[in-house]
Amino acid sequence: MSKRNPEYDFQWCPGCGDFGVRRALQVALEGYSAEHEEPQANNVVVAGIGCSGNMVHLVEGEQPFGIHGIHGRTLPIAFGVKMGNPKLNTVVVAGDGDFLSIGAEHIPPAANRNVDITAVVMDNGVYGLTKGQSSPTSAFGAITTSTPFGKIENPVSPLKQYMAMGVTYIASYYSSKPRDLAKVIQDAMNHKGFSIVHVQSPCTTYNDTYDILKGKPREGIAGLAYDIPEDHDPTSEQAANDLISRPGVPLGVVFRAEGATLQDRYDSLKEKAPAKSNEEILNSYLLKV
Amino acid sequence: MDKKDFVIRFAGEGGQGLVTSADALARAAAQAGYYVQTHSTFPSQIMGGPASSQVRISTTPVLSSGDGVDVLVALNRYAYDNHNQDLNHGGVTVYNAEEYDLPEGGNYFGIRADELAKSTGNARAANMVTIGAVAHLIDFKLAEIDNFITQRFTRGRDGDAEIIEANIKAVRLGVEVAQSSGFSVGTLAAPTKPDHEQIVITGNAALAMGSVAAGLDFYAGYPISPATTILVWMEHNLWGEDRFVHQVASEIEAINAIIGAGFAGKKAMTATAGPGFSLMSEGLGLSWMAEIPLVVVNVQRGGPATGLPTKSEQSDLYSCMHPAHGDIRMPVLAPGSIEECFYAGALATNWAERYQGPVILMSEFGLAERGENIKKPDLSEISTESRNAYEGTESGKRYVSWDGSTPLPGMPIPGGNGAYVANGSEHDEIGDTTHLPYHHIRLTERRFKKLDLLDGAHYEIENADADTIIMPWGSSKGPAREAYERLREAGENVGWLYSVSLHPLPQDVIDVLASGKRIIVPELNYLGQWSSLLRMEGYNAESITQYTGLPFRPADLVDSIKERLGAGATV
DSSP states (O other), rough: EEEEEEOOOOOOOOTOOOHHHHHHHHHHHHHHHHHOOOGGEEEEEEOSSSSGGGHHHHHSSSSOEEHHHTTTOHHHHHHHHHHOTTTTTEEEEEEHIIIIIGGGHHHHHHHHHSSSSSEEEEEEETTTTTTSEEEESOOOOOOTBBBBOOOOOOOOOOOHHHHHHOOOOEEETTTTOOHHHHHHHHHHHSSSOOEEEEEEOOOOTBOOHHHHEEEEGGGEEEEEEOOOTTOOOOTTTHHHHHHHHSEEEEEEEEEEEOOOHHHHHHHHHTTTOOOOOHHHHHHHHHOOO | BSEEEEEEEOOEETTTSHHEEEEEHHHHHHHHEEEEEEEEOOOOSSSSEEEEEEEEEEEEESSSOSSEEEEEEEHHHHHHHHHGGEEEEEEEEEEETTTOOOOOTSSSEEEOOHHHHHHHOOOGHHHHHHHHHHHHHTOOHHHHHHHHHHHHHHSTTTHHHHHHHHHHHHHHHHHHHHHHHHHEEEEEEOOOSSSOOOEEEEEEHHOOOOOOOOTTTEEEEEEOOHHHHHHHHHHHHHOOOEEEEESSSHHHHHHHHHHHHHHHHEEEEEEOOOOHHTTHHHHHHHHHTTOOOEEEEEEBBOOOOOTTTTSSOOOHHHHHHHHSSSSOOEEEEOOOSHHHHHHHHHHHHHHHHHHTSSEEEEHHHHHHSSSSEEOOOOOGOOOOOOOOBBBEEEEEEEEHHHHHSSSOBBBBTTTOOOEEESSOOOTTTTBOOOHHHHHHHHHHHHHHHHHGGGOOOEEEEEEEESSSEOOOGGHHHHHHHHHHHHHHHHHHOEEEEEEEEEEEEEEHHHHHHTOEEEEEEEEEESSSSHHHHHTTTTTTTTEEOOOOOOOOHHHHHHHHHHHHHHOOOOO
């Protein structure tokens, strides 16, 4: 159930990483609206299918507009929303299955266009809502309900893919520090162009990676997650590629590049393609006698 | 006696200027005051492969591409062998003597168009040599062709005069060849020039123009024959303030992009053909479920799978009515003429806004690429229905129950009041996912009840008291109408029923169907899709089917309808 809708009967499992992402998203949406003095109604959250997709119903406080669409198609829907009304702050929320498996074909076009939207990807390395199947980011050899004798596909490397595809803003984070994650998400919203915040968001039921990410400091076990060093230059492609080639889960902004958004590029064509009235278009078909 | 119409076909291979020749002749005839209709058939490749392009010229509006051919221009032997049997009685073939020879004594003569064109100093005027020969055969006024040539090549450039002179000379050389052959196929009767302005336009361009006239302002598409020309049209024309057009990465992107745009407040459209339409299924289900206004055009080709990309077929009716899983039946408009393509483009755009949901607009290869001269539509007569936006201040009003007794509540627009979630899962009033039977029942009923709002589509009812009624749909309207008129002239008591909207059907049309009369549906598919849908509703319908990849010939329809009339009811 959600606070605003007692009848709504979906809930995440206790300890789900998506709770942290929800908190962060809510703070980021409110922060973005306050920063730009815009109403919350200018925010549109486009959700995919899976545990993470329910985010759009669970955001608390003043409500943004939302679309809870179909599996894998968050990016083209968000593209339509943004180009339909460029004033809308358009945010995609999707899981690793939705974004990197069934929906993977939509990342390169979004990057090629540099459409001004932000994607928050919740990566838990498993299909949770269908009860524990292998996902694109599950490890090689992972035992899941759909790979009972071990996964025989290599896992994808999301950050390397985003870099190779030309995404102009790439951040990596985890769900455990919502306030810091909120700042990263708001920064991504402010980026002019296509931004992805890739968040490790553990599934406590099927793939609990909290200890792997954070380690067990008391037992002297280091986690995979580490803060990106302050001297990292995210505007350097070389530095970003070096960073994501290292083992571990970096926390922070990996890469950012300034450039024309799809709207900028479209506006620049308007001089070459002057607006024609409907009558002018129709008259181009006139039979001259 | 002067003849009322002629069919002239140019056959050869792709890249030989067949379409250019047919279009030039069509335009010259239209300028002279005739009615014209072109029709082309070609393989799915750019150069080479057997292709043909024809024009029917008439003193009255042209309903179909006709029965046979009066003049065949056969540019290679294959074209002669394959089209010769289509010649009407008294028809003549002009063959390409630079390419092949035929034995003496047939109803044909050779022409060396390239050689003759070169002699005018303009090698590119070969098609004008051929047109000259054709003009002589049908006794078409040369002054009209000269007039056409002068208009086409007066482009304000140096050398215009030379080009005009060479082309006119080329026409004369063609005339001489035809004259010395001694052949003629008759005299084309003088036209009655229409007293209104006309446009020469294809079905796809008319459809695109109509939708923009009704305020369409967002288009996303992906190239696919025979719908590509709509994308290209939009990329050229849909510019200006608050308009957006883009070629996206797939049909899946296209449907989802227009869902996003429709949600955001735009009048959005995409156009595709069968394979792309199949890819759009899931998105169409979402737009139905979440109640997002949008228009999807399906310009049919032959199917299934890749099928016949550049041929005529009407076999996507089932998939257009029921494109997605679950309880869905889409509103479907299927125009049957170029003029109807224009008005259906406008109506589809308005319907999507009016009932807050997806509308399917069916066209077909035979309509999409053929050209016709039609009365110029009056844009000021096109109504543009704007989004009924939610004006309250509360959330939770988007998906209220609705039984049709009040106006459909307005739709909240992002940026305004009434924030909600457009949800493809079954949902409650605000759009949150629910599994409660109460919501699934009331919203299933709302989604179907909204269809009652969709009226105003063109329909025709004639001689409905006859025992047998001919009811074509979509692009088979023209040949069926021609067959109907011939049957009536021959004294057969048949009726006529036609509706651009296949779902929902206008009440007057339902009344005729419900009277129990025998309904004969000519349609280009194997299954008899429309008649089977009508039988599903309990009507007494049967089909005359054809699945050759070509449109009906009126003469064939006359024969098969007569056969049915003799045979009595055969459901």
